[in-house]
Amino acid sequence: MPSIKPVDLTSLRGLELKARLIVDGFLAGMHTSPLKGASLDFAEHREYAPGDDLRKLDWKVLGRKDKLFIRQYREESTLTANILLDISGSMNYSSAGLVKKNEYAAAVAASLVYLTSLQQDRIGFLAFSDKIEEMLPPRASYGQASAVIKTIENLPPSGKTAVFRMLEAAGKLFKKRGLVILISDLYDSKGPEETMKYLRYLASKGNDLIIFQILDRSELGLELDEPFLFEGLEDKDVILANPELIRHEYRRVMEEFTGYFSKECLKSGIDYRLLDNTLPFSVPLRAFLARREKLLK
16 A cells, blocks of 8 residues: 655545555555554453443353353553644645645644554543643543544644643643653744743653654745745734845754754653654654554563
8 A cells, every 4th residue: 555645635635534544554564563452461250241342252151151251351551642733823834835734743643643543542632822722631442533533634723832831731631641742843932942841841740752843844944045025824924035145044043943852852851853744654653653662661
């Protein structure tokens, strides 16, 4: 099965279909399946009741007692994964011919939700701008995965960004420790230091973190040739600038910005990945599986 590329997203309808195709293509391209699911220990028998899963019937007990009994299990290796998705106005951007950051981020989030559901993990979701826009508490079911993906699909990007504030709120809202996945461009008026402060705060509460910083390819290098009017997506500021004159300094500032997160996350034991909107979806999916495997060892 061919893998879905970011540029293919606009030709497909339905985020759940996109997520399925992305994950199925990703899994088909691997030599061995990375899906482990829940590790289960036998706990006890319980007498069968109508509606129970027939696959859990213990036929050996039936032969001894002439009654139907269900084998009950105790889960050992499921994970709670909470996905924090930035849907602020700055995510509503792409350079010519590329998928918008919010669409790329939505596809990454939905694919992670679908892959997580295949692992039988608990999935929680929080969408934010400068406030919480939507929240679904963690649950383990395919119905939960479908509900999260539908929620993502119906969230247009708008508003200002306050990543630090949402990280602080998440630390108070997430009662169960687990894996926290932040998907954002990490633009914040308070600056990267404040964002990093609250990433460490979340980690200090026993959570494991993966940060996917989503940027358009042109944001990384200012790959524009002619003078442009640059209009703010979260305010109404308009600046006329010649990329040729500011490109060197722009790249230095951007490298400093992304480099700060890379260095500080490494020091804090936080998994940081910089993604531009041309990278294949296998990159974040592999990062997620590697982090999950490490957590469950």
